[in-house]
Amino acid sequence: MIDGIFLGGLGFAAAIVLVLIEVPVGVAMGLVGLAGCAMILGISGTLVIGATTTWESLTNYTLTMLPLFVLMGNLAAQSELSSRLYAAMRTLIGHRRGGLALATIGASAGFGMISGSSLATTATMGRIALPEMRAGGYSDSLSSGTIAAGGTLGILIPPSTVLVIYAFLAEQSIRQLLLATAGPIVLAVFLYCLAIWLPILFGWSEAPRRERASVTERLNALKELAPPMGVFGLIMGGLYSGYFTANETAAVGVAVVLVYGIISRRLNFKRFMAAAMDTAITCGALYLVLIAANIFNFFLALSGLPFSLTALFAGILDNPLLVILVMSVIYILLGTLMDSLAMLLLTVPLFVPVAQAAGIDLIWFGIFAVMVVEMGLITPPVGMNLFVLKATNPDIPMTTLWRGVLPFVTADAVRIVLLIAFPALALWLPYAAL
Secondary structure, eight states: OOOHHHHHHHHHHHHHHHHHTTOOHHHHHHHHHHHHHHHHHOHHHHHHHHHHHHHHHHHOGGGGHHHHHHHHHHHHHHTTHHHHHHHHHHHHHTTSTTHHHHHHHHHHHHHHHHHOOHHHHHHHHHHHHHHHHHHTTOOHHHHHHHHHHHTTTGGGSSSOHHHHHHHHHHTOOHHHHHHHTHHHHHHHHHHHHHHHHHHHHTTSSOOOOOOOOOHHHHHHHHHHHHHHHHHHHHHHHHHHHTSSOHHHHHHHHHHHHHHHHHHTTOOOHHHHHHHHHHHHHHHHHHHHHHHHHHHHHHHHHHHTHHHHHHHHTGGGTTOHHHHHHHHHHHHHHHHTTSOHHHHHHHHHHHHHHHHHHTTOOHHHHHHHHHHHHHHHTTOTTTOHHHHHHHHHOTTSOHHHHHHHHHHHHHHHHHHHHHHHHOTHHHHHHHHHTO
16 A cells, blocks of 8 residues: 555656646646545545536636636737737837836736736737837847746736636635735836836946827827726725625626727627637636646645645744745746646645644735745746747847846845735735725
8 A cells, every 4th residue: 555645745746747748737637636546545436536526616606707707808808908008008108218118017917917827928928019129229138027027917916817726726715815916016016117227227228218109199098098997996996895796896897898899899799709719718728727636636635745744844833934935945946847827736735734834824825825936937047937938039048038037036036025024015905805
């Protein structure tokens, strides 16, 4: 009989290896979870677990908002909200020194909010914004660093599918998690602005001024910004006031974006069906991942690995800061190897029990985990966002990418330190809204 803890550790390592050799994360976790359950429970017990887990995942109330959030993002994309966001911000602030970089940060956050993927945002903005900044005389280091870092913002901005998934896995309130993002988002934008301005101020990066847009162009740009800002304001306002539940907010968001697309005549029947088809495909993939993650988590629980990990941390559980620092190192290392969703799916079932034992608030921990994971994606020398940007722009040397992203890595490190030192940055709003 194979020892359960050894089997759990072997299964966890196998899942990481499968993800690293580019087996889809849902398939990797599902295969390992089913195989591990079969070795512990036998075939008949595994079939029962597979059936009940599938049913529970598909009928879970927390996840009912997931298709609505995905549909809202796809409708926004088909209504050209995301593509017009960069043009509007470029018009409004592009004439200032560093204005195009700031516009890229804002547009990356908006696109990431819609796509839910740091890697997809980096690849897309690398094709859209990099030629624009190069044409404006911006140095490659500033341009590439801005794009790589901007890709990390969208995953934290509501509606965040990653936070919905974390809420499901950690059994936390999605409303409180979404509210907890407000402080870290404001802090991130401020620190990223400093990461752009300071290198320009000290002459480390080039960012010439551009000709100021006309009053008419700026007014038109403000009109283009109104719909995405209105949707975001509706989400946060409805959640904070308690007027909408998270599920109702998602439904209202879909309705607002749909009405906007129809009134603006940018959303026709063909585009609506394309958004619906993309939503079905995306949600199918997400639910497959969630079902697989549930089976994998059940296998880990059966093996006793989470409890063993908690016991391993026993010597430092009375020092939550040390626990957080150890987890930070693990997340940053994993960020050099895999996507943020894969990292969270693999680590949440192991780290949440440890965080609970150390007395760490799980709402705060969700925000912290997402921030550290995203920092790992841009940390030299092997952050995943850097490789994505290099793949789409092979003429940029890796050393230039490393140099360009360092101010943003520093900004992320400062943000994480502030979050650890002042947990109220994330927790004041969700608990004030109770």
